[in-house]
Amino acid sequence: MVRQALALEETVCPLCRSADYRVAYRFDPYAVARCGVCGFYYLSPRLAEAAMLDIYREDDYFEGTENGYTSYVEQEKALRATFRRFLDNLRRRGLSGGSLLEVGCGYGYLLDEARRDFSPRVGTDFSAQAVAEARRVADRVYQGGLEQLPPDETYDCIVAINVIEHIYDPLPFVESLVAHLAPGGRVVIATPHMGSFWRRLMGRRWASFKLPEHVLYFDSPALARLMQAAGLARVQPLPYPHAFPLALVAAKLNLTLMGPFGRANCWLPQTMVAMYGFKRDG
Numbered sequence: 530m531v532r533q534a535l536a537l538e539e540t541v542c543p544l545c546r547s548a549d550y551r552v553a554y555r556f557d558p559y560a561v562a563r564c565g566v567c568g569f570y571y572l573s574p575r576l577a578e579a580a581m582l583d584i585y586r587e588d589d590y591f592e593g594t595e596n597g598y599t600s601y602v603e604q605e606k607a608l609r610a611t612f613r614r615f616l617d618n619l620r621r622r623g624l625s626g627g628s629l630l631e632v633g634c635g636y637g638y639l640l641d642e643a644r645r646d647f648s649p650r651v652g653t654d655f656s657a658q659a660v661a662e663a664r665r666v667a668d669r670v671y672q673g674g675l676e677q678l679p680p681d682e683t684y685d686c687i688v689a690i691n692v693i694e695h696i697y698d699p700l701p702f703v704e705s706l707v708a709h710l711a712p713g714g715r716v717v718i719a720t721p722h723m724g725s726f727w728r729r730l731m732g733r734r735w736a737s738f739k740l741p742e743h744v745l746y747f748d749s750p751a752l753a754r755l756m757q758a759a760g761l762a763r764v765q766p767l768p769y770p771h772a773f774p775l776a777l778v779a780a781k782l783n784l785t786l787m788g789p790f791g792r793a794n795c796w797l798p799q800t801m802v803a804m805y806g807f808k809r810d811g
């Protein structure tokens with residue numbers, strides 16, 4: 530990507546609108562701020578949203594090559610295993626069945642794995658390349674965001690995985706998810722876990738300080754607070770164990786693993802925080 534003059538902006542707390550903050554982590558020219566009122570972590574200064582959306586529309590977004598192991602396709606096996614376990618967890622709690630919308634569906638691995646649990650399976654994504662791939666396995670895929678959906682189209686289950694941390698104004702976003710719920714419908718949101726042991730251990734080297742894309746950083750209380758404010762009822766946590774290629778985990782620890790051993794999956798707890806909530810009756 531050609532490096533242009535960065536369009537930076539500062540923001541108040543995206544959850545409570547307070548302007549009171551302290552800098553928690555500095556990543557010049559960006560910084561992760563912590564709200565002085567509600568304790569929420571968010572990026573400020575951050576890249577202006579219009580500039581960020583241009584990056585998401587670039588065809589090579591999913592093939593970003595920070596190091597040799599981060600290709601989205603290389604991680605397919607680990608992602609599919611993660612999504613199968615996620616779907617098991619939904620099924621055990623009676624959250625499966627009916628129609629599914631996945632916002633930010635990427636290449637459609639979750640929509641593909643969800644065949645036995647949901648019908649129809651519908652996705653959205655900003656990347657044309659991702660939409661083309663996801664259309665091979667999903668019933669329907671819209672290119673863009675929620676505004677691409679017909680206003681009266683509703684779903685029994687709406688899932689947003691690794692999406693909310695990219696959203697500049699999260700309350701209207703979750704409210705619009707709720708607006709697309711059928712009666713009895715549920716929203717599931719999963720995002721990197723700012724309250725995790727991993728962030729405390731790794732500090733500013735934490736892998737989910739992904740800049741400039743990640744503008745919001747949730748722990749369980751902050752995610753529950755957002756979902757309740759958006760009108761969801763009975764908000765509760767969902768376990769979300771995440772598998773990673775062992776070679777990727779090893780690379781983070783400056784080890785090299787070759788061959789089939791490196792392609793094995795390594796399950797890490799607590800990398801993600803996930804919550805679900807229900808549409809209010811009436």
Ligand SMILES: [Zn+2]
Nearest residue numbers: 542545564567
């Ligand atoms: Zn706040």
